[in-house]
Amino acid sequence: QPIDPSLVPSVTNYLSIFGAVGMTAYFGFLEVCEPKAGETVLVSGAAGAVGSLVGQLAKIHGCRAVGIAGGAAKCARLTEKYGFDAAIDYRGKDEAALTAAIAAACPDGVDVIFENVGGIILDAGLMNLNLHARVGLCGLISEYNTAPRGIRNLWQLIVKRAHIRGLLVADYVPRFGEGAAQMGVWAAQGQLTIDEHIDEGLENAFDSFMRLFAGTNDGKMILKIA
Template identity: 50%
Template sequence: MRDSNRRWHLAARPEGEPELDCFEMREGERPTPNDGELLVSVHYLSVDPYMRGRMRDTASYAEPWAVGDPLSGGVVGEVVESEHDGYAVGDLVTGRGSWADYTVLDGDDVTEVDPSVADLPAYLGVLGMPGRTAYFGLFDVAEPRAGETVVVSGAAGAVGSTVGQLAKLQGCRVVGFAGTDEKVDWLVDDLGFDAAINYATTDDYRAALDDAAPDGVDVYFDNVGGPITDAVFTRLEVDARVAVCGQIAHYNDEAVPTGPRKLPQLIAPRATVQGLLVSDYTPRFDRAAERLAGWVADGDLRHRETVVEGLEHAPEAFLGLFSGDNIGKQVVRVAEAAQSGENTEN
């Protein structure tokens, strides 16, 4: 165990896309857990697009960080001190903690992880918040039916790749948008998508949709917004459902973007558009986790993690989300866990 603890803090609020000088690493004493708490050695931490909103000084569904606050998110690691009756030293757990070597977690708010089901990074992706987001967003909001066409933007990310596979399990035709040929090939060849569109090399998204989704779009799972969403809205079928999960194309905008007006395009298809926050489904997390783990164990749900090495590189890992560096879930390896293995592509 280290005697000290490195931890990242918000150094300044970004204007537009964040830069490295928005982050500051500070080193201090290793924290001590109080009654009911756990001291966890962080093995992997999660970086996620929603964190960009927490850097703004505006109210949102996620409480903003103040300048100087420690940065936080999903972590998975090993209990090194326990003041909670339900956990012992050596247990592997996941919860919400600091971007740090060590973090203190409330023992009532963590979940024990099973490395025999999947490697530890998967508990920040397909078996964590992104997997639950995909599960509830697809099944509760989008409600796909066998034979329908499901289009997913940001399809090679942690949420989108899970959404597409779950839709295939429902008997749907699945089309994904992604930003490189490597991602497109992964979606089709490895995950079983019926078609994928490289938005970076495609000039006409509407024409590409006509080829990939000739019967129109019944379900659109939107992780991105922007021109892709503008194009998909023109191809919605009657009774289409749109699940709005994220808008990463706009997270760094300083002004509200103006684009094609979408509401008239909902009239003829009588389409439904609904936003989703995974926290609304907290009472059902256990059931979702059980089903997701079952599909992973059976080989029906594949996952991939892009691992950035070293706590010192956490800001670069976060910034990489906005340039599309990751395939699957973007995580940072802070410390090695013997139980976690090395396989991050399943």
């Protein structure tokens, strides 16, 4: 698909907000999670490229956004830079502690979970669902390089009459133009903050890739090779 560099501050934006990252956040949140104004949205992996955009989209749509991230610096970035209402540091917490932390940050319960991590983070979120909640399953990065733990609190979907739905951005490729146009409007209005972590040199490809699993990138991970 041809791109027009004159339409964006940086051509790399076509790899972030106007690329698969932005479209995953846009269609995954709006069409899979079906948010309503006034609802509470819980985002795991919230400091990542997709998660940070989902939190901002939640605010644009009148929701309360709560993000889960690793470390004080990332949690501060969620509230201070991306506009999340609250942030939860998952580090050093077991499932029970995470469940309690989510309950404290979401006193009215959770209506939408946008899940990027899985494991105990997802299970803790499920324990805080409201009736008829929606869970959008975007990723399970905590389990990609370990023995699968599985979801242990699926019974909450029955009790809360909630639903869980997986999403792949490839399903929405024919509508990328629609999504990019709307994201562009919000970005131009100053309602979206775009972060890109750019490393240079093909020799750094492995280290750049591994940043995704260590969580040391800020925003969309991009490797510039020329």
